Amino acid sequence: MVTFPTKPGTFLVVSKNKRITAREEIPFAHKIALRNIPRGKPVIKYGERIGVATRDITVGEWVHIHNVAGERGKRRKK
Numbered sequence: 001m002v003t004f005p006t007k008p009g010t011f012l013v014v015s016k017n018k019r020i021t022a023r024e025e026i027p028f029a030h031k032i033a034l035r036n037i038p039r040g041k042p043v044i045k046y047g048e049r050i051g052v053a054t055r056d057i058t059v060g061e062w063v064h065i066h067n068v069a070g071e072r073g074k075r076r077k078k
Contacts, residue, residue: 001029001030001031001032001045002022002026002027002028002029002030002032003028003029004028005025005026005027005028006022006025006026006032007022007025008022008023008024008025009021009022010022012032014034018034020032020034020059020060021060022060023058023059023060023061023062024060024061024062025062026062027062030062030063030064031043031045031062031063031064032060032061032062032063033057033058033059033060033061033062033063034059035059036056036057036058036059037053037056037057037063038053038056039053039054039055039056040052040053041053043057043063043068049071050068050070050071050072051068051069051070051071051072052068052069052071053067053068054067054068054069055067
């Protein structure tokens with residue numbers, strides 16, 4: 001999650017060993033991909049599965065309803 005609105009090309013220090021560049025504009029408090037997420041794979045926020053990627057998402061992209069199908073309140077099939 002970004003703590004300020006970001007513009008494309010904004011360099012972000014995620015941790016001591018992880019730095020990424022925003023690939024697009026990301027609004028305050030929205031999610032940014034910290035790793036590549038292939039289409040159909042789970043999207044994790046704070047250790048919880050919140051949805052599944054509806055397309056490939058690359059590091060630095062905005063993660064939101066345009067590329068994630070939410071699963072909150074839905075029962076997953078086993």
